[in-house]
Amino acid sequence: MNVTGHTRPGDQASPAQKPRKAASIRDVAQAAGVSYQTVSRVINQHPNVRGETRERVEAAIQTLGFRRNATAFALASGVTRSVTVLTSNTTLYGYAATLQGLEEEARAAGYSLGVKVLTPEADLGRTVSSAAADGGGLMIIGFDQLGAAALSRVPADLPCAAVVEAPPHGRTPPRPAVWADDREAARLATAYLLELGHRTVHYVAIPTSTGARRSAGPRAQGWRKALVAAGITPPELRGGKGWDVQAGYDEGRRLAADADVTAVLCGNDDLALGVLRALHHAGRQVPGDVSVIGFDDAPHSGFLTPSLTTVRMDFQGLGRDAFGLLRRQLESDYEPPAPTFEGTDLVVRESSARADIR
Amino acid sequence: MNVTGHTRPGDQASPAQKPRKAASIRDVAQAAGVSYQTVSRVINQHPNVRGETRERVEAAIQTLGFRRNATAFALASGVTRSVTVLTSNTTLYGYAATLQGLEEEARAAGYSLGVKVLTPEADLGRTVSSAAADGGGLMIIGFDQLGAAALSRVPADLPCAAVVEAPPHGRTPPRPAVWADDREAARLATAYLLELGHRTVHYVAIPTSTGARRSAGPRAQGWRKALVAAGITPPELRGGKGWDVQAGYDEGRRLAADADVTAVLCGNDDLALGVLRALHHAGRQVPGDVSVIGFDDAPHSGFLTPSLTTVRMDFQGLGRDAFGLLRRQLESDYEPPAPTFEGTDLVVRESSARADIR
DNA sequence: CTGAAAGCGCTTACAG
DNA sequence: CTGAAAGCGCTTACAG
Numbered sequence: 110m111n112v113t114g115h116t117r118p119g120d121q122a123s124p125a126q127k128p129r130k131a132a133s134i135r136d137v138a139q140a141a142g143v144s145y146q147t148v149s150r151v152i153n154q155h156p157n158v159r160g161e162t163r164e165r166v167e168a169a170i171q172t173l174g175f176r177r178n179a180t181a182f183a184l185a186s187g188v189t190r191s192v193t194v195l196t197s198n199t200t201l202y203g204y205a206a207t208l209q210g211l212e213e214e215a216r217a218a219g220y221s222l223g224v225k226v227l228t229p230e231a232d233l234g235r236t237v238s239s240a241a242a243d244g245g246g247l248m249i250i251g252f253d254q255l256g257a258a259a260l261s262r263v264p265a266d267l268p269c270a271a272v273v274e275a276p277p278h279g280r281t282p283p284r285p286a287v288w289a290d291d292r293e294a295a296r297l298a299t300a301y302l303l304e305l306g307h308r309t310v311h312y313v314a315i316p317t318s319t320g321a322r323r324s325a326g327p328r329a330q331g332w333r334k335a336l337v338a339a340g341i342t343p344p345e346l347r348g349g350k351g352w353d354v355q356a357g358y359d360e361g362r363r364l365a366a367d368a369d370v371t372a373v374l375c376g377n378d379d380l381a382l383g384v385l386r387a388l389h390h391a392g393r394q395v396p397g398d399v400s401v402i403g404f405d406d407a408p409h410s411g412f413l414t415p416s417l418t419t420v421r422m423d424f425q426g427l428g429r430d431a432f433g434l435l436r437r438q439l440e441s442d443y444e445p446p447a448p449t450f451e452g453t454d455l456v457v458r459e460s461s462a463r464a465d466i467r
Numbered sequence: 468m469n470v471t472g473h474t475r476p477g478d479q480a481s482p483a484q485k486p487r488k489a490a491s492i493r494d495v496a497q498a499a500g501v502s503y504q505t506v507s508r509v510i511n512q513h514p515n516v517r518g519e520t521r522e523r524v525e526a527a528i529q530t531l532g533f534r535r536n537a538t539a540f541a542l543a544s545g546v547t548r549s550v551t552v553l554t555s556n557t558t559l560y561g562y563a564a565t566l567q568g569l570e571e572e573a574r575a576a577g578y579s580l581g582v583k584v585l586t587p588e589a590d591l592g593r594t595v596s597s598a599a600a601d602g603g604g605l606m607i608i609g610f611d612q613l614g615a616a617a618l619s620r621v622p623a624d625l626p627c628a629a630v631v632e633a634p635p636h637g638r639t640p641p642r643p644a645v646w647a648d649d650r651e652a653a654r655l656a657t658a659y660l661l662e663l664g665h666r667t668v669h670y671v672a673i674p675t676s677t678g679a680r681r682s683a684g685p686r687a688q689g690w691r692k693a694l695v696a697a698g699i700t701p702p703e704l705r706g707g708k709g710w711d712v713q714a715g716y717d718e719g720r721r722l723a724a725d726a727d728v729t730a731v732l733c734g735n736d737d738l739a740l741g742v743l744r745a746l747h748h749a750g751r752q753v754p755g756d757v758s759v760i761g762f763d764d765a766p767h768s769g770f771l772t773p774s775l776t777t778v779r780m781d782f783q784g785l786g787r788d789a790f791g792l793l794r795r796q797l798e799s800d801y802e803p804p805a806p807t808f809e810g811t812d813l814v815v816r817e818s819s820a821r822a823d824i825r
Numbered sequence: 826c827t828g829a830a831a832g833c834g835c836t837t838a839c840a841g
Numbered sequence: 842c843t844g845a846a847a848g849c850g851c852t853t854a855c856a857g
Contacts, residue, residue, distance in 0.1 A: 131624075134850065143828090145828095145850090149851070158826070162827085179601050180547075180602055181851040184542050185850075185853080189538075209557055212557065223582075224582055225574075239537075239579075266489070266532075382771075409740055409767065412716065414747050501843080501844090502845080504844055507836065508843085516842070541849090542833090542848095545836090
C-alpha cells in the first residue's frame with residue numbers, strides 16, 4: 110500500500126527579496142551623525158559614550174536593521190569563538206548524544222558550532238584543513254576509524270580536543286581527549302552474566318576505531334578479560350562490521366542457531382535490538398533461554414519488550430568535558446571546571462536473568 | 468548495581484602548543500621570493516602563473532603549512548558558502564534525519580554547515596540575528612513552535628528556507644519551505660485501520676508548530692477527517708504534550724484502561740513504542756487486542772516485537788529539497804534540480820491487524 | 826567623550 | 842606573466 114505525500118515549494122512567485130546590501134557601521138554612523146568609530150563603541154557596549162549619542166546611534170541601528178558583520182568582526186578582533194565538530198555520523202545514538210553535549214556547552218560559552226561529516230570518499234586531510242581554515246577550534250568524535258584518522262591528521266599547532274574510544278593501556282591519544290572506561294564496563298557486564306550462572310558469554314562487537322584489529326576494541330577486551338578471569342576460553346568474537354540494528358539481526362540469526370548460546374553482550378543497543386529480534390524469530394525466549402545485554406542505554410531501550418539490560422553511557426558528559434578541554438586551549442585565562450562525565454552504569458532490566466530459570 | 472567509568476584528560480602535561488601565528492599569504496610570498504599577489508593567484512588556481520613560479524610558491528606553502536584564512540577570504544571576496552541550521556532538537560529521529568539530508572546536500576555543494584539549537588529560554592530574535600550575522604543562509608527546521616516562531620522572526624532580506632509542518636489549506640509559510648503531506652498520510656493510515664474493522668481510531672498526538680491549538684496539527688486533522696468521512700465522531704485527542712517514549716507510555720496507560728480501545732494511531736514512532744509498552748504492561752495483546760500505528764518509520768521500528776506498522780517519512784529528502792530552495796536564493800545562477808522527496812508510505816508490519824482476529 | 830589612522834588577511838580590478 | 846593599490850567591515854590603539 111502506498112500513501113504518497115508531496116512537496117510544494119513555498120511561495121515560488123515572490124522572487125528572492127533583492128539582497129539590498131546590508132547596512133554597515135558607516136551607514137549607521139552617517140544616519141546618526143557620528144563617526145563610525147562611535148558606532149563601534151555603542152555596539153561593543155563601551156562605557157565612554159554620552160547617553161544622548163548612544164541613543165541616536167541605537168535608533169539608527171534599529172531603523173537600518175544593522176547587524177554587525179561577524180566575519181569582519183572575527184578578522185579585525187582576532188577572536189573567533191567558534192568550534193567545528195568532525196564526525197562520521199550525526200544520527201547514531203552515541204554520536205548524536207555526544208554532539209548534543211558539545212552543542213550545549215558551546216552554546217553556553219557563546220561559541221558558534223559547525224559540523225563537518227567525515228566520509229570514506231572525502232580526502233581527510235582536506236576536510237581537516239578546511240575545518241581549520243574556518244578558524245576557531247576543532248572537536249573530533251573519534252569512536253570509529255574515520256574519526257581516529259582525522260584526529261591523527263590534525264596539525265599540531267591547531268587547537269583541538271576529542272572524544273575517543275578508551276585507548277590501550279599506557280597509551281594516550283595524540284591530542285587532549287576524554288573517554289569512558291568501556292573496557293571496565295564491558296568486563297563488569299560480562300562478569301554479571303557469569304554470576305547469573307551462564308557458562309560463557311558471546312560478544313557482538315561494534316566496529317573499532319583501530320580498524321583491522323577488531324579484537325582490540327576496549328569493549329571486546331573487557332569482555333575477554335572477564336571470561337579469562339573466570340577460566341573460560343572466549344568464544345569467537347562476532348560482528349565488528351556495523352553499528353546498526355540490521356547488523357545485530359544478522360549476527361543474532363547465527364547465534365540463535367546455536368543452542369549452547371545463553372548469554373550475549375552487544376556493543377550497542379541497536380545491535381542488541383537486532384539480536385533480540387533474531388532470537389524472537391528463532392523461537393528463543395529472552396531472558397528465558399538467552400540473556401541479552403546492550404551498551405549505551407539509548408532512550409528507547411527501557412521501553413522495549415523485554416526491556417533491555419544495558420550499560421548506560423553519559424555521552425553528553427563526554428561531549429561537555431571535551432569542549433572544556435578545547436576551550437582551555439582557546440582562552441588562555443579559562444579555568445576548566447570539574448569533569449561532568451558521570452561514568453558508566455549497568456542498568457539491569459528484563460532482558461537478563463539467571464541461566465537456570467528457563 | 469553500579470559500574471563506574473572514568474574520564475582522563477589526555478596528555479595534560481604537554482601545554483597547549485604555542486599557537487605560533489599561522490603563516491599568511493605574505494609569509495609565503497617572502498619565502499618564495501614573489502609578491503603576495505602571486506601567492507593569491509596560486510592558491511586560487513589562476514592560469515596565469517609561470518610553472519616554475521607556481522612550484523616555488525607551492526613549496527613554500529608546504530614548508531610553512533599555510534592554510535588560507537577562511538574569514539579573510541569571506542570578507543574580501545564576499546562569497547560565504549555557508550548555511551546555519553536553526554532547530555530546537557538534534558536527536559529526535561525526524562529532526563536528526565532532516566539535518567542529515569541538509570548536511571549531505573550542503574557538503575556536496577561545498578557549503579559549510581553551522582547549527583544553532585533553539586531553546587525556550589533563549590531570545591529568539593537574538594538567536595536569529597546572530598545566525599544571520601554569521602553570513603550565508605538560514606535553514607530552519609520548523610516542526611514545532613520554537614522553529615515556527617524563529618521562522619516568523621527572520622528579517623525579510625535574509626536568504627532563508629525551511630522544512631515545516633504541512634500548513635493549513637490555502638496558507639503558505641512566510642518563507643520558501645518544503646513539507647510532507649502529513650494530513651493525507653494520517654487520513655490514509657486511519658482509513659486503513661477502519662477498513663480492518665475497527666469501530667474507531669484513537670490518536671496520540673505530537674506537539675504541533677502552532678502551539679495552543681493542538682487539534683490543528685495536520686496529522687490530527689487527517690485522522691479526524693478519515694473518521695468523519697466514515698460517519699464516526701472522533702474520540703478525544705490525546706497527547707500533544709511531548710515527543711518522547713515516556714509521553715507515549717503515559718497516554719498508553721490511559722488508553723489501555725479503556726477496553727473499547729482497539730486501534731491507536733500515534734504521532735511518531737517513539738510515542739507508538741510507549742503505547743506498545745503500556746499495552747503490554749496492561750496485558751493487552753498487539754495486534755490481537757489492539758492495533759497500533761506509528762509515524763516516521765524510525766530505523767528500529769521494523770525490529771520491534773511486534774514490528775511497528777508506521778508511516779514512512781522521507782525526512783532526508785525534505786532536508787535536501789529545502790537546501791535547494793535556499794541555494795537558489797544564494798546563487799543567482801543556480802538551477803534547483805527536481806525535488807527528491809519521496810512522499811510518505813504506509814509500511815504495514817505486525818502491530819496492526821483485523822479487529823476480529825482476537 | 827569622540828574622531829582619524831592603521832591593520833586583520835585576503836581579493837578584485839588596474840597597471841606594466 | 843607579475844606587482845602595487847584599494848577595499849571588504851570591523852577593531853584596536855593613538856590622539857584630541
